[in-house]
Amino acid sequence: MRNLKANLLELIRRTSAELPDDVVQTVARYAKQEQEGSNAQYAMNIIVKNIDMAKVKSAPLCQDTGSILFFVRSPKGFDQFAFEKAAADAVAEATAKGYLRQNSVDSVTGKNTGNNLGPGSPSIHFHQHRGTRADVRLILKGGGCENVGAQYSLPDTRINANRDLDGVRKAILDAVLQAQGKGCGPGILGVCIGGDRATGYLHSKEQLLRTMDDVNPNPALAALEKDIVVSANKMGIGPMGFGGASTLLGCKIGALNRLPASYFVSISYMCWAYRRQGFVLNDSGKIVEWLY
Amino acid sequence: MIQLIQPYTEEKIRALKMGDMVHVSGMVYTGRDAVHKFLHEGGKPPVDLTNQMIYHCGPVVIKEKGKWVVKAAGPTTSSREEPYQGHIIEKFNLRAVIGKGGMGAKTLEACKKVGCVYLHAIGGAAQVLAECVTGVEGVYLEEFGSPEAIWAFRVKDFPAVVTMDSHGNSLHAAVLEQSKERLKQLV
Numbered sequence: 001m002r003n004l005k006a007n008l009l010e011l012i013r014r015t016s017a018e019l020p021d022d023v024v025q026t027v028a029r030y031a032k033q034e035q036e037g038s039n040a041q042y043a044m045n046i047i048v049k050n051i052d053m054a055k056v057k058s059a060p061l062c063q064d065t066g067s068i069l070f071f072v073r074s075p076k077g078f079d080q081f082a083f084e085k086a087a088a089d090a091v092a093e094a095t096a097k098g099y100l101r102q103n104s105v106d107s108v109t110g111k112n113t114g115n116n117l118g119p120g121s122p123s124i125h126f127h128q129h130r131g132t133r134a135d136v137r138l139i140l141k142g143g144g145c146e147n148v149g150a151q152y153s154l155p156d157t158r159i160n161a162n163r164d165l166d167g168v169r170k171a172i173l174d175a176v177l178q179a180q181g182k183g184c185g186p187g188i189l190g191v192c193i194g195g196d197r198a199t200g201y202l203h204s205k206e207q208l209l210r211t212m213d214d215v216n217p218n219p220a221l222a223a224l225e226k227d228i229v230v231s232a233n234k235m236g237i238g239p240m241g242f243g244g245a246s247t248l249l250g251c252k253i254g255a256l257n258r259l260p261a262s263y264f265v266s267i268s269y270m271c272w273a274y275r276r277q278g279f280v281l282n283d284s285g286k287i288v289e290w291l292y
Numbered sequence: 293m294i295q296l297i298q299p300y301t302e303e304k305i306r307a308l309k310m311g312d313m314v315h316v317s318g319m320v321y322t323g324r325d326a327v328h329k330f331l332h333e334g335g336k337p338p339v340d341l342t343n344q345m346i347y348h349c350g351p352v353v354i355k356e357k358g359k360w361v362v363k364a365a366g367p368t369t370s371s372r373e374e375p376y377q378g379h380i381i382e383k384f385n386l387r388a389v390i391g392k393g394g395m396g397a398k399t400l401e402a403c404k405k406v407g408c409v410y411l412h413a414i415g416g417a418a419q420v421l422a423e424c425v426t427g428v429e430g431v432y433l434e435e436f437g438s439p440e441a442i443w444a445f446r447v448k449d450f451p452a453v454v455t456m457d458s459h460g461n462s463l464h465a466a467v468l469e470q471s472k473e474r475l476k477q478l479v
Binding site: 043062063101143177235238241272 | 313414437
């Protein structure tokens with residue numbers, strides 16, 4: 001795969017500086033709903049301006065360039081070692097160029113590695129698929145929103161949630177309440193019902209690869225996604241927790257089978273700076289399509 | 293829009309009310325987790341913080357042709373500094389803490405006592421806010437790592453909302469109570 005490092009560097013730059021169109025349009029639509037002269041409108045106007053400015057300046061939209069999460073679906077014979085090497089080189093170069101902040105800290109010594117490399121960074125999830133092309137996607141997810149993610153184990157008596165979709169709904173809305181403005185709302189939720197504690201969170205993050213307008217093929221989950229957005233916005237938390245109409249821009253819910261003994265609801269909160277991008281590489285390593 | 297221009301006097305700060313939208317012009321000093329822990333444990337600040345503003349921010353700053361250039365400078369979550377902030381406000385007579393997400397009762401109490409406010413910047417708006425930084429006048433405690441160092445930023449028209457004033461009012465507490473009540477109607 002020729003030029004893989006250069007292609008990944010461009011993927012990182014774009015992801016850090018440019019929000020995908022579906023997110024930009026949703027943010028703009030919500031901004032119009034806020035009351036004239038309110039703190040919420042003030043916040044939304046600055047957010048809209050910031051999205052434009054980052055793109056023009058080709059600079060990080062948010063200074064917390066976040067966890068670097070690659071999701072790769074690759075054909076048989078795809079060289080994962082070469083990909084890992086190219087991704088690491090691209091991440092280090094992106095950091096030196098200021099597309100990414102020095103964001104990787106040794107958890108034992110407290111020392112910043114300075115180039116975003118180290119155990120767990122970047123994080124790369126490989127899946128093999130039939131086909132000849134590789135589908136490479138990247139999400140940059142900041143710490144503020146990651147910190148307000150939550151995992152519920154149902155039943156949960158505190159919020160009166162049982163092991164059913166109504167209990168799931170209560171858990172998700174409670175997570176929105178607890179997050180208030182701390183996750184840099186208006187936010188987008190990726191949710192997984194079921195799985196174990198690890199697969200649940202991973203699957204919740206994979207939901208964030210879906211576009212804002214994508215409709216869940218499962219009618220029960222599609223209805224729940226819709227209801228969560230409407231209900232959360234009735235809570236009036238608003239952008240940055242200032243109060244207002246824009247609390248949640250979207251909610252995407254997936255499900256994994258669970259053990260009879262477990263019933264987890266894993267919720268990943270994504271901030272309005274919803275940085276995701278991706279491309280498709282053909283078998284000679286050329287970018288043939290940008291995904292968002 | 294209220295123009296809040298240095299010197300940040302107690303009188304100017306006490307005049308601010310919850311919900312006011314302000315533009316700050318003057319110096320702000322970044323400080324986040326490592327700096328707060330350091331100051332709380334009695335570390336001597338390398339710059340005089342008296343009557344100054346602390347900004348919870350871990351910026352992206354790189355050197356271009358021997359000069360610091362601020363690439364991104366939005367706020368970080370403030371609540372992590374709640375165990376330290378009240379003490380630090382009182383110790384240095386801080387006039388404002390800039391951050392995001394709001395802070396708790398101890399900080400609100402210190403704001404009331406000293407004449408300090410919490411200014412909520414717009415989280416994620418790193419470019420709009422970096423544009424407000426007109427000069428980097430120094431960097432201290434770089435050994436904590438670039439995002440954790442104290443950066444002395446001169447800012448102009450830096451936008452923020454007063455979400456905690458010096459009279460005991462917190463927008464965060466108000467919105468939390470209101471949203472809790474509304475959630476009760478929804479489930």
